[in-house]
Amino acid sequence: MIALATMTVVYVVLWQTAIEQKKADLVHIAQSQARLIEAIARFDMRHNRIDWETPIGERGPTSLLSQRAGADTFSQIVDAHKHYKGFGLTGEIVIAGIEDSQIRFLLRHGSQIFSESKSIPFDAKLAEPMRRALSNLSGTMVGLDYDGTEVLAAYEPVDVLNLGIVAKINFLEVKQPFIKAGAITLAITLGIILLGGLFFRFLASPIAQQIIDSENKFKNLVENISEWIWEINLAGDILYSSPQTKKILGFTINTYPGTQLFQFINPPEKPKAVASFKLCIINKQPLIALKCSFIHKSGQLVHIELNADPIFDENNSVIGFRGVGHDISERVAKDDQLRLYQETLELRVRERTEELEQINTEMRNFAYIISHDLRSPLVSITGFIGELKEDIELIRKYSENHDNSSELTEALNERIPESLYFINSATEKMNHLIQSILMLSRAGRREFHFEPVNLAEIVKNTLDSFAYQIDHFNVSVKVGDLPTLITDQLAMEQIIANLLGNALKYLSSERNGVITIFTEDSGQQSIIHIQDNGRGISATDLPHIFELFKRVGKQDVSGDGMGLTYVQTLVRRLGGKISCTSTLEQGSQFSFSMFNQAEVAKK
Numbered sequence: 001m002i003a004l005a006t007m008t009v010v011y012v013v014l015w016q017t018a019i020e021q022k023k024a025d026l027v028h029i030a031q032s033q034a035r036l037i038e039a040i041a042r043f044d045m046r047h048n049r050i051d052w053e054t055p056i057g058e059r060g061p062t063s064l065l066s067q068r069a070g071a072d073t074f075s076q077i078v079d080a081h082k083h084y085k086g087f088g089l090t091g092e093i094v095i096a097g098i099e100d101s102q103i104r105f106l107l108r109h110g111s112q113i114f115s116e117s118k119s120i121p122f123d124a125k126l127a128e129p130m131r132r133a134l135s136n137l138s139g140t141m142v143g144l145d146y147d148g149t150e151v152l153a154a155y156e157p158v159d160v161l162n163l164g165i166v167a168k169i170n171f172l173e174v175k176q177p178f179i180k181a182g183a184i185t186l187a188i189t190l191g192i193i194l195l196g197g198l199f200f201r202f203l204a205s206p207i208a209q210q211i212i213d214s215e216n217k218f219k220n221l222v223e224n225i226s227e228w229i230w231e232i233n234l235a236g237d238i239l240y241s242s243p244q245t246k247k248i249l250g251f252t253i254n255t256y257p258g259t260q261l262f263q264f265i266n267p268p269e270k271p272k273a274v275a276s277f278k279l280c281i282i283n284k285q286p287l288i289a290l291k292c293s294f295i296h297k298s299g300q301l302v303h304i305e306l307n308a309d310p311i312f313d314e315n316n317s318v319i320g321f322r323g324v325g326h327d328i329s330e331r332v333a334k335d336d337q338l339r340l341y342q343e344t345l346e347l348r349v350r351e352r353t354e355e356l357e358q359i360n361t362e363m364r365n366f367a368y369i370i371s372h373d374l375r376s377p378l379v380s381i382t383g384f385i386g387e388l389k390e391d392i393e394l395i396r397k398y399s400e401n402h403d404n405s406s407e408l409t410e411a412l413n414e415r416i417p418e419s420l421y422f423i424n425s426a427t428e429k430m431n432h433l434i435q436s437i438l439m440l441s442r443a444g445r446r447e448f449h450f451e452p453v454n455l456a457e458i459v460k461n462t463l464d465s466f467a468y469q470i471d472h473f474n475v476s477v478k479v480g481d482l483p484t485l486i487t488d489q490l491a492m493e494q495i496i497a498n499l500l501g502n503a504l505k506y507l508s509s510e511r512n513g514v515i516t517i518f519t520e521d522s523g524q525q526s527i528i529h530i531q532d533n534g535r536g537i538s539a540t541d542l543p544h545i546f547e548l549f550k551r552v553g554k555q556d557v558s559g560d561g562m563g564l565t566y567v568q569t570l571v572r573r574l575g576g577k578i579s580c581t582s583t584l585e586q587g588s589q590f591s592f593s594m595f596n597q598a599e600v601a602k603k
Contacts, residue, residue: 015178023140026154029167034156039324041160043307090170096130097163103127120146129153133164142171228325236260248327250297266293266301281318303332384419391416448488456482459517462496469504473513480518483526485594491570498563499590503532531589537582
């Protein structure tokens with residue numbers, strides 16, 4: 001009797017312990033599933049802009065369940081449950097919502113969706129656990145399921161989607177081991193002590209194994225989600241981190257004591273992240289779309305968007321956060337690339353606009369030159385032709401009356417030769433101007449032939465052609481390292497010859513000449529500099545040096561004002577720019593950029 005009484009007490013204690021443990025397991029399953037669904041739903045709501053017809057937090061018999069609400073979330077949940085077989089023989093998870101005062105069941109374990117629209121009235125006596133969950137209650141109970149089966153169930157509301165989730169197991173399955181154990185106890189009273197140990201093992205082991213299997217299954221469910229699932233305490237220590245960090249960050253975050261979430265964030269962004277979490281703690285609100293840069297194992301930055309819900313204790317105080325991390329590096333890279341393209345495009349548009357304005361100005365100047373400089377010789381020719389007509393008329397009259405021989409002699413010996421001289425000079429000037437314009441025009445139309453051009457060799461050959469002037473004026477020429485470019489050789493020879501020729505023409509008589517030639521290389525283009533210590537150009541004349549037929553400074557050197565205009569035309573046609581900096585009586589530096597066509601072709 002004593003042994004039987006003892007076993008009865010033990011039996012009752014074990015029964016109560018098992019029931020409480022089973023309740024705790026079901027509560028853990030229901031709550032963990034509810035929180036996980038909420039986190040995924042919030043993420044989907046922000047990124048997929050689902051039409052949420054039921055306001056967050058609203059729940060009751062009049063609530064509507066949108067057919068579109070949570071579609072993305074449910075697709076993930078269904079996919080995650082495909083290989084989940086439940087727990088025990090009858091244990092399962094059920095998700096339901098409210099529609100037209102009906103409890104509508106949406107999903108069961110094992111990814112089974114009700115083949116027909118399964119629903120029962122909200123005020124029916126069946127599905128009591130789900131009715132409580134949909135009434136925004138949480139807890140455990142023994143009651144009737146939707147099919148009238150008595151079940152031990154844990155119920156929990158699912159916010160955001162306004163659903164309820166129930167983790168349940170048939171109460172008969174819970175009682176069955178104890179019924180069997182009681183029968184064995186009554187049948188084998190004499191061996192009760194021995195059987196007690198076996199009974200304990202028989203009772204505890206399956207339940208413990210079920211709990212372990214259930215935890216492993218839900219752990220696999222969380223770890224197989226593509227997002228990074230994490231949990232931290234109030235101090236920021238990581239309590240849980242899913243293995244997705246191996247894929248996202250290149251390493252697995254271990255939950256050792258003192259390992260903090262913030263230590264993996266890019267240091268300059270850490271204060272912003274800490275401040276965001278503190279604000280959520282103060283306001284007891286979720287963390288929404290916090291964008292941070294985490295440091296990858298390789299040292300590169302990985303852009304992650306963090307979303308989390310606060311964890312509360314029994315006093316409604318925040319004790320930590322449980323959330324999801326989404327890798328947005330690809331999106332950030334595309335945004336940065338788009339912004340760079342926009343900035344580059346704006347810069348190129350400004351540059352092209354400036355070039356067009358400059359070309360328009362040059363065209364206006366060119367039109368002025370055509371109308372003015374070519375008109376001037378024509379006026380001279382017209383005037384002297386008039387004088388010739390007068391002299392010819394004088395000769396004609398003389399031939400008629402033979403008087404005034406002195407005027408005839410003056411006309412034949414002075415005025416007519418003078419008129420012919422000026423007419424010839426004006427004609428030659430006009431011809432020279434026309435030839436210069438034709439040469440400039442041909443430079444704008446000539447087809448370039450791009451080939452490897454040794455700039456050092458071109459400079460050497462050009463200097464050799466100026467050897468007499470260099471020796472005569474005792475000029476020192478310094479040549480730096482010059483590259484080989486893919487460009488038009490003839491155009492490059494003409495550019496170098498014009499610039500070096502000008503440098504030698506306009507040396508100062510007060511000092512020995514020094515000419516320096518060097519380049520700067522930036523990969524796609526080279527900038528060639530030709531520097532001298534000659535006369536220099538005044539600040540007033542400097543803006544006009546590239547104008548057609550424009551000559552500045554002291555006019556003691558022959559020239560037609562075409563050289564620099566011709567050089568500018570060639571440089572522009574090769575895709576470059578030319579500029580000049582100068583100080584009067586100190587010297588000048590001409591610089592022109594030249595694209596390396598081989599490097600440009602690689603881009």
